[in-house]
Amino acid sequence: MDDNSDLRDMIRTIPDHPKPGILFRDISTLMLDGGAFSATIDRLADALEGDPPDLIAGIEARGFVFASALAYRLGCGVLMLRKRGKLPGSTISIEYALEYGTDMLEMHDDACGPGANLVLVDDLIATGGTALAAVELLRQRGARVNQALFVIDLPDLGGAERLREKDVAPHALIAFEGE
Template sequence: MNINPILENDLKAAIRTIPDYPKPGVLFRDITTLLGDARAFRRTVDEMVQPWAGMKIDKVAGIEARGFILGGAVAHQVSAGFVPIRKKGKLPHKRVSIAYSLEYGLDEMEMHEDAVVANERVILVDDLIATGGTAEGAVKLLQKLGAEVVAACFVIDLPDLGGADKLRALGVQVRTLLTFEGH
């Protein structure tokens, strides 16, 4: 889904790019500058929820950690509950977990087993989609508990890495606000 080119330029201008982080050759897209700009943050959240305004959304799931910030704001806007999806070992109650692929191996994420119930309509939120391993794992985790993942929303897409296509292959609608070429 494309947004207004003027809005896209404004939001891109609010994101800091850090070269060679976390390793040489990588351009890290740092959204903390966007989050610190009240106008850009508000516009981002408004744009993320726009397609679902007025629809029944039961929960918004956010992927640790920036997905918590964005997901909480999105949940507030659509009057839904919020579900944290965390790295293994961070949640105190009964959990369900799933392994997911990273560039350099596997990791695990968890959520409370009672965080969603069958047939609840959920939107997944994170700051960026790259290779899609984390988001794909989160979708599968939500589906494992019977949730209907209505959509996955991201501020940034790195389309050269193909992550959004992985989610579309799972039947999940993907909403991204900005694209940056490369890795």
């Protein structure tokens, strides 16, 4: 991974958010800069390997921003992976564990079918719980999910490694050590 120091410098760190001891990596400062945001999308597109995707699957909420821009850049569609109860119509869902409790991801049950080539996109990967749930949900519909793109990886939390164990190649532009 290139260090992408120009992009790294655009990400603000907020100490003790959402709880003491956490260094929150605030990507909104990067998104406010048109040149940095464009460069981010171009570099995410350049990280893709193999066949072009049919769809980019974005995880709510910041993942939608990156997924939409990337899909536009690549000329493909966007599949939204949303929190419980946000999508109208018929959906399928998956519940997954959080540090304190559970959460749920949903997608429209007709959003993709068997054999569709999808790339998962989110702003950040930490423990990987949400990304792993997303991969499982998409694969339940028969989609091929072999790559995931992130702007930020927090490698000490192990999420990228967990994706590799599920045969998903994670690509991140920037790594921040620690939590």
